[in-house]
Amino acid sequence: MIFERYYILISIVIITGSLAVVFLRLDRRRTGVRRLILISVMTALSIVSRFIFAALPAFKPMAAIVILTGVYLGPEAGFLCGCLSAFISNFYFGQGPWTPFQMTALGLIGLIAALIGKLLAGAKPPVSRLRLPILCIYGLVSGVFYSFFLDTWTMLWTYGTINGEGYLAALAAAVPYTVLYSVSNAVFILLLDPPFGKRLGRIITKYKI
Amino acid sequence: MIDRIHPLTLLIYFLYAGMISAFSRNPFMHGLTLICGMIMLFTWNEFAKVLRKIPLFLLFFVLISIFNPFFYHNGNTVLFYMAGRRITLEALLFGADSALMVIGVMVWFISLSHYMTGDKVLYLFGRVSAKGATIISLVMRLIPHYIGYIRSYRRHQKLLGLYGDGSFIESVRAEGKIFAGFLTWSLEHSMTTADSMTSRGYGVTRRRSFSPFRFRAKDILVLCISVVCAAIMTAGITSGGFATEYYPVIVLPAPGLTFILMCLVYIISVSIIPLISFIKDR
Numbered sequence: 001m002i003f004e005r006y007y008i009l010i011s012i013v014i015i016t017g018s019l020a021v022v023f024l025r026l027d028r029r030r031t032g033v034r035r036l037i038l039i040s041v042m043t044a045l046s047i048v049s050r051f052i053f054a055a056l057p058a059f060k061p062m063a064a065i066v067i068l069t070g071v072y073l074g075p076e077a078g079f080l081c082g083c084l085s086a087f088i089s090n091f092y093f094g095q096g097p098w099t100p101f102q103m104t105a106l107g108l109i110g111l112i113a114a115l116i117g118k119l120l121a122g123a124k125p126p127v128s129r130l131r132l133p134i135l136c137i138y139g140l141v142s143g144v145f146y147s148f149f150l151d152t153w154t155m156l157w158t159y160g161t162i163n164g165e166g167y168l169a170a171l172a173a174a175v176p177y178t179v180l181y182s183v184s185n186a187v188f189i190l191l192l193d194p195p196f197g198k199r200l201g202r203i204i205t206k207y208k209i
Numbered sequence: 210m211i212d213r214i215h216p217l218t219l220l221i222y223f224l225y226a227g228m229i230s231a232f233s234r235n236p237f238m239h240g241l242t243l244i245c246g247m248i249m250l251f252t253w254n255e256f257a258k259v260l261r262k263i264p265l266f267l268l269f270f271v272l273i274s275i276f277n278p279f280f281y282h283n284g285n286t287v288l289f290y291m292a293g294r295r296i297t298l299e300a301l302l303f304g305a306d307s308a309l310m311v312i313g314v315m316v317w318f319i320s321l322s323h324y325m326t327g328d329k330v331l332y333l334f335g336r337v338s339a340k341g342a343t344i345i346s347l348v349m350r351l352i353p354h355y356i357g358y359i360r361s362y363r364r365h366q367k368l369l370g371l372y373g374d375g376s377f378i379e380s381v382r383a384e385g386k387i388f389a390g391f392l393t394w395s396l397e398h399s400m401t402t403a404d405s406m407t408s409r410g411y412g413v414t415r416r417r418s419f420s421p422f423r424f425r426a427k428d429i430l431v432l433c434i435s436v437v438c439a440a441i442m443t444a445g446i447t448s449g450g451f452a453t454e455y456y457p458v459i460v461l462p463a464p465g466l467t468f469i470l471m472c473l474v475y476i477i478s479v480s481i482i483p484l485i486s487f488i489k490d491r
Contacts, residue, residue, distance in 0.1 A: 009232055023338035031340065033411055037403040040344045041395055044351035051356070080344060088348055091330075096318050097228060158277070158307045160234065169280030195389055203396045207403075 008156045015100045019083070022107075026076060034209050038200075039077045042069040046085045051092070058180040062089070063146065064188035065196075066106055067139060070113030071120075072200045078110030098153055105149040109142045132193055136186040143182025147174050211253075211486050215428040216329035218435075223324075225435045226479040227317025231310050233446045234453050237464065239309040241472055245479050246316030252483045253323055266316075270308045277304030283456040303455040332420050339416045347402075355395065362387050431481055438478035445471040 031039075046065035053060045062085060070078025086102040116138055120131050127134075154170040155163055171178075203209065211219070227246065230238040250259045277300050279291070284299030327349055335342035366372045366383060373379025406412075451468050454460040 006232070020337050023341050027338045027340050030412070033407050034400060034403040036340070036343065037347065037399045037406070038396070040347035040351060041399045043344060044348045044355060045392075045395065047348065047352055048355050048359075051352075080341070084341065084344055084348065088345060088352075091322065094315070094318070095322050097231075097314060157231075157311070165281065169277075172280060173276060195392055199392055199396050203400065207400055 043081045047089045058177045059184040061188040066110040067113040070110040071117030075114035078114040079107045082106035082110035101153045139185035139189045140182045143185045147178040218428040222435045223321040225439045229442045236306045242313035249320045273308035274304040285457045
């Protein structure tokens with residue numbers, strides 16, 4: 001091997017670079033002040049929720065709030081909320097080289113949630129009645145996605161190369177965590193969608209956001 | 210003194226100090242990083258507080274070490290069989306080495322979080338994205354505000370006798386009510402903030418930011434040392450010769466002259482910031 005463990009260096013550089021590019025692009029877009037504030041409020045709420053449930057491992061409403069932000073406030077809001085929730089909350093729970101990976105994973109979860117939300121908003125009655133179940137299933141899937149994404153990092157970090165066996169080992173070790181995380185996502189979407197939907201909808205129409 | 214070092218310098222120095230050895234596969238380098246990181250902890254933290262962290266680090270060490278052999282069964286020296294799978298010495302030592310590396314990085318990042326105060330993070334983030342920095346500063350203010358609001362809301366509810374009789378279900382119901390009220394308040398309140406930002410002219414022109422950070426001579430010194438030493442270390446690691454092979458048998462290369470020189474380069478380069486601050490403080 002020429003440079004042992006170069007995969008990890010390359011992956012960190014690529015992921016940090018792409019995050020920087022996305023942020024630079026987002027900066028060019030004009031976002032209304034009210035929308036910007038709503039994004040900050042949702043981010044703060046998701047971080048506070050991580051504090052409240054800090055004692056329970058993996059059982060957290062953070063991703064659920066990110067998903068709801070994406071659904072109600074659009075792709076930019078979903079991405080920013082996910083990304084910055086991971087970034088800021090890690091100041092309290094521990095920063096590390098894993099931070100860019102968590103930021104990307106949660107940002108993508110929020111972004112995809114917004115796309116699903118857009119599809120659901122334009123859906124006809126038989127599908128639109130299944131809105132909440134679809135969001136819950138997305139919550140489950142996003143929990144699994146988060147685990148797969150972060151375990152890529154675990155594999156690169158411990159083994160230094162692409163290592164199928166090591167990846168499976170990391171996934172297997174994380175199974176209880178993943179299950180709990182996915183279920184908590186679905187449960188919290190189920191619990192939080194009615195209050196958030198009602199209030200955010202009201203704010204959006206009242207203040208024309 | 211370290212407070213006055215430019216954020217970019219600080220970031221690059223800590224990333225170099227914490228992560229350079231993570232790119233090699235050598236337990237001595239990982240151990241050295243960990244020891245230097247611990248010494249760095251002592252420069253800002255109280256002795257007793259750091260000592261109290263050590264059991265936690267040891268716990269991490271054991272957990273990460275035993276994780277690997279239970280899932281990875283390569284290696285020639287079998288220690289014992291568990292559920293028909295081989296538990297090997299090589300896999301155990303590989304895990305221990307990984308653990309050493311992870312804890313070394315963690316220790317350095319603890320110091321980084323301490324010195325990277327909120328204003329420095331905002332400064333660095335604001336260079337990339339003004340929008341992101343705005344959101345971060347708003348969120349940083351909102352978090353303590355929200356926690357305080359929820360606390361006082363809960364106190365009021367209890368005082369008015371609306372919190373329930375103390376049974377679990379009643380408490381959950383009361384917390385749900387507090388959450389609903391809090392949510393309405395936080396969203397409405399945010400609109401007031403938005404309006405006051407608009408009336409103060411947010412978003413009218415391009416956003417500029419004020420920063421008290423100047424790039425001084427010592428920043429250039431630290432930055433140059435970090436970058437040059439990172440290059441030397443990378444060249445050393447790239448040239449190979451001290452990567453440990455774990456599978457199928459452990460081959461630990463003997464520490465040669467290059468290796469000792471690299472360790473020296475590392476020690477001297479990471480001690481630059483504590484050294485400058487020590488001299489200035491005197």
